[in-house]
Amino acid sequence: MxxxxxxxxxxxxxxxxxxxxxxxxxxxxxxxxxxxxxxxxxxxxxxxxxxxxxxxxxxxxxxxxxxxxxxxxxxxxxxxxxxxxxxxLGMVFQEGALFDSLTVRENVGYKLFEGTSMPIPEVDARVMEVLGFVGLDEFVARMPSELSGGQRRRVAIARALTAKPQxxxxxxxxxxxxxxxxxxxxxxxxxxxxxxxxxxxxxxxxxxxxxxxxxxxxxxxxxxxxxxxxxxxxxxxxxxxxxxxxxxxxxxxxxxxxxxxxxxxxxxxx
Amino acid sequence: MTFTAGVKKGVLEVQEYFRLLGQIVRGLTSRPIYFRDIIEQFDAIGIGSMTVVLLTGTFTGMVLALQSGVTLDQFGARSMVGRLVSATMVKELGPVLTALMVTGRVGSGIAAELGSMMVTEQISALRALGTDPVRKLVVPRVLAGIVMVPILTVIANGVGMVGAWIITVTQLGVSGGVFWNSVVQGLYIQDVWMGLIKPFFLGFVIVTIGCHVGLRTSGGTQGVGRATTNAVVAGSVTVLAVDFLLTKLILTLLY
The missing domain is CATH 3.40.50.300 (P-loop containing nucleotide triphosphate hydrolases)
Structure with missing residues (x-):
């Protein structure tokens, strides 16, 4: 390689x-x-x-x-x-493509919750870190439908960042x-x-x-x-x-x- | 669309459906299995459909009692009404009507949900995040379908018999004891088997068609509308066709 x-x-x-x-x-x-x-x-x-x-x-x-x-x-x-x-790879889809049945926290932490055995407190810490990076840490408990278009894209960026893509x-x-x-x-x-x-x-x-x-x-x-x-x-x-x-x-x-x-x-x- | 293009599209659709079935089998037999989603779907498909099934079951039993009362009077056999109701309900109307109601409620819901996830790229997002959409979305729904539709059918049969009993006693003037006695006489063990085997397959058909149609949605919100309609139409027709084939098969094998 x-x-x-x-x-x-x-x-x-x-x-x-x-x-x-x-x-x-x-x-x-x-x-x-x-x-x-x-x-x-x-x-x-x-x-x-x-x-x-x-x-x-x-x-x-x-x-x-x-x-x-x-x-x-x-x-x-x-x-x-x-x-x-x-x-x-991290992908930010057009319009965000957030999972609308999940909260912002579950969306952003999705990959870590589903794909790894990382303890929940650590996942939450990472979720807050990336949400802080895009300036949306106070929206962690919201549903995607409660966000504006711009906020949705930023959450999508945060979600793409969670697993530290290259x-x-x-x-x-x-x-x-x-x-x-x-x-x-x-x-x-x-x-x-x-x-x-x-x-x-x-x-x-x-x-x-x-x-x-x-x-x-x-x-x-x-x-x-x-x-x-x-x-x-x-x-x-x-x-x-x-x-x-x-x-x-x-x-x-x-x-x-x-x-x-x-x-x-x-x-x-x- | 030309004839050949139509045939091609139909063949492709069938091929994709069977490919989905293959993926479901793989999803059922290997890890990862999403237990939380399975529980959620048992609730959404099973408990969620309870009201509509209770209502359909009761009214079907009631109308069955009324109609068979009129017919049986021609032979002076009004007291046999329980027999007719139980045999028809358990073998045919319970499974089919429950399946049709579940198609309307669950099949359409699945197609609309997966369809809108498709057009908003949530399905692609799942794959990009390392989740197989079939394991995460389809397998839990299929499991819920094959377990809950038989249970719902049994419940529909039960309330249907109660509905028939009420009508028989109040409208036909047959005593409750005679009715229940006749209900039991009308049922053979093969009938019970038929009544349980059918909804198992019908549940599978309803859910897999809903998932298949949903996952092949394209063309924005309009496409979601089309997918929902297609899921109900294809689901209902297939339910009736599969019911016929199963009836023939079970009659040959068990009776």
């Missing part, structure tokens, strides 16, 4: 293709995500952006091509063999939120990328949020957390991947994206 090499890509797609019936979703898509870096997948609706995340998780299987996670090939693993792979996947994390609430989600994503060194894969069509995430960084100064404009080196750590007609149209950093002369990219940015 390539996990011994700390700089090896954590996610690697090699010529991945997928079609549903006659509709081609992905056509020989290849990309890599390096540890501690972020990659934003852009594209219009229905170009298979979310499909990429489902492939990473193994919820879908590609028709051809290879998917490697931490150097291990996962696209042919059985559901059972995938479970340990999924332990390294890679976080976000599916349209800010879609449907007002701009102010969206910024709080963006800040969480930046915080996790910069302070916790979590590798991040984001699927979105919200350019404003994607640009904000790429162009800002989180710093801790004398214990206080601040979001400042990113240094050029930091900005280079977040890359963009644009999909069009099931193919990769563009891959590069924010300045490169802005400088692109491709007519579709230009039209998309405007």
């Amino acid at each position: 390539a996990t011994h090499d700390p700089d090896a890509p954590v996610i690697r797609f090699v010529g991945v293709s997928l079609a549903f019936d006659d509709k081609v979703i992905l056509d020989r898509v290849s990309f890599e995500l390096l540890p501690g870096r972020a990659k934003v997948i852009l594209g219009g609706s229905g170009v298979g952006k979310s499909t990429v995340l489902r492939l990473v998780l193994g919820l879908l299987k590609p028709d051809s091509g290879e998917i490697h996670i931490n150097g291990e090939r996962v696209d042919q693993l059985s559901e059972e063999a995938l479970m340990p792979v999924r332990d390294r 890679i976080l996947l976000y599916d349209e994390p800010t879609t449907g939120l007002d701009p102010i609430t969206a910024l709080t989600i963006d800040d969480e994503i930046i915080k996790l990328r910069d302070l916790e060194e979590v590798s991040t894969l984001i699927v979105t069509h919200q350019l404003r949020d994607a640009f904000y995430i790429a162009s800002h960084m989180a710093v801790r100064e004398q214990g206080a957390l601040r979001f400042v404009p990113a240094s050029p080196e930091k900005m280079a750590e977040t890359e963009f991947l644009m999909l069009k007609d099931s193919k990769v149209l563009f891959e590069g950093t924010l300045p490169e994206l802005r400088a692109s002369t491709d007519p579709y990219v230009k039209a998309f940015l405007e």
Whole structure:
């Protein structure tokens, strides 16, 4: 396994293709995500952006091509063999996908309650820790239906964090939120990328949020957390991947994206 | 939709249903088993369906007594009403009507619940968090179905007989002693077996169809509505078809 090499890509797609019936979703898509870096997948609706995340998780299987996670090939693993792979991944679903029959505490602690023999007080401590991280510790006893859209996404982020994943996947994390609430989600994503060194894969069509995430960084100064404009080196750590007609149209950093002369990219940015 | 596309879709549906059955068998015979969810489903499916089953059972018994009273009068055999009621209730109406009521209440509920979990990606979230949705959601419901539907059927038979007794005594003027005597005379041990074997399979069919339809839901809230309707329609028709086949089979084997 390539996990011994700390700089090896954590996610690697090699010529991945997928079609549903006659509709081609992905056509020989290849990309890599390096540890501690972020990659934003852009594209219009229905170009298979979310499909990429489902492939990473193994919820879908590609028709051809290879998917490697931490150097291990996962696209042919059985559901059972995938479970340990999924332990390294945290997924924030669109709209949160919280279990609405469970409280916030049970949602956030789900993986530890169900999947481990960790004593309940320890699970509760971890639940409070991650809820504190997203600033929602006073909501621990609520039901998901009592939360606002933004709070639900933050609880979903907390749930994805509970088992300390190495890679976080976000599916349209800010879609449907007002701009102010969206910024709080963006800040969480930046915080996790910069302070916790979590590798991040984001699927979105919200350019404003994607640009904000790429162009800002989180710093801790004398214990206080601040979001400042990113240094050029930091900005280079977040890359963009644009999909069009099931193919990769563009891959590069924010300045490169802005400088692109491709007519579709230009039209998309405007 | 063309004819071939329709056939293809039907075959796929059946294939997926049998695949689900395979996963259920694996879920029943290996770990992890979610005991808390099993208890919850016993409560939701069993205790939750009690009221509706009590009401259907009572009214069925009552109407059965009234109708058979009229028919038996033609032969001057009004005193035999207990025989007719018990045989019909235990062998046929108890299992089938209970199953139909449970289809309406539980089958639709399961399809709607799993369907909305499907369209809001909660099922995907379960898998992403390392839980097999079949073990966590389907197996507990199936266990509750195969245990609780027979119990509910026995209860429906019981209250149906009581309902019939009330009508027989008050409306038909037959004495209670004659009625109960006739009830016992009308029942053979094979009838009791038939009355217990049927609901076991019917419970299994109702719940697995509800789960199958729910887990194949797509297309947002509209899809959930469609899934709920499909679960009730497919469930009810299958209940009647399976009841016919079981009746034939049991008559051949036991009688």
